[in-house]
Amino acid sequence: VSIASLFTLFFVASHVLVAEETSFSRDVMTVLSKAGCNAGACHGNQNGKGGFKLSLWGEKPGSDFKALRSGGRVDIDEPTGSKVLLKPTLQVKHEGKKRFETGSAEYRILLDWIRAGAGEDSDDTPQLESVSISPGAAMLTAPGNSLALKVTATFSDGEQLDVTR
Structure with missing residues (x-):
């Protein structure tokens, strides 16, 4: 990666x-x-x-x-x-x-x-607080190997979302 x-x-x-x-x-x-x-x-x-x-x-x-x-x-x-x-x-x-x-x-x-009117966000829109990627560590030992990653975003309202694309 x-x-x-x-x-x-x-x-x-x-x-x-x-x-x-x-x-x-x-x-x-x-x-x-x-x-x-x-x-x-x-x-x-x-x-x-x-x-x-x-x-x-x-x-x-x-x-x-x-x-x-x-x-x-x-x-x-x-x-x-x-x-x-x-x-x-x-x-x-x-x-x-x-x-x-x-x-x-x-x-x-x-x-x-x-x-929807192409508006700006309101002041109370939850903000991103952290992003975590898992697994946290991995080793790919050969060219062409791949690894699936999961990305999780945590927002100021406590919500956690899987934002992997």
């Missing part, structure tokens, strides 16, 4: 919430991170890309929310016409590669968030 893989698991886990309503900081930020949108080679670059700048690895969700809500990236009146859905699915020109499919879980999370 590489350091990059563990970092990706931690980051994705730190922003996932299974809930009745879509959370910006947990659900939407997870999609952007998983798709690589806020990576240094993409919109997380110091200068952004294509007039759109996100914080590197989503470290400033408030700034990312403002960036996402500006420039026609979110269309509340016609959610499926939102740039945040059209570009990563290559329904319109995008300098980056295809990031996810129309109708995928990622697409549905973003669409649900937009349909």
Whole structure:
């Protein structure tokens, strides 16, 4: 298991919430991170890309929310016409590669968030307190061997979620 893989698991886990309503900081930020949108080679670059700048690895969700809500990236009146859905699915020109499919879980999370008004999280939204990965230690002895990991997120309200993807 590489350091990059563990970092990706931690980051994705730190922003996932299974809930009745879509959370910006947990659900939407997870999609952007998983798709690589806020990576240094993409919109997380110091200068952004294509007039759109996100914080590197989503470290400033408030700034990312403002960036996402500006420039026609979110269309509340016609959610499926939102740039945040059209570009990563290559329904319109995008300098980056295809990031996810129309109708995928990622697409549905973003669409649900937009349909619900594309709002920010409330102040009482539970925050991530810790992430654990199990097994805690393992040794792979031959090339090509793999190991199933389980990632558990613990939130400020005490809830624990299996956020393995």
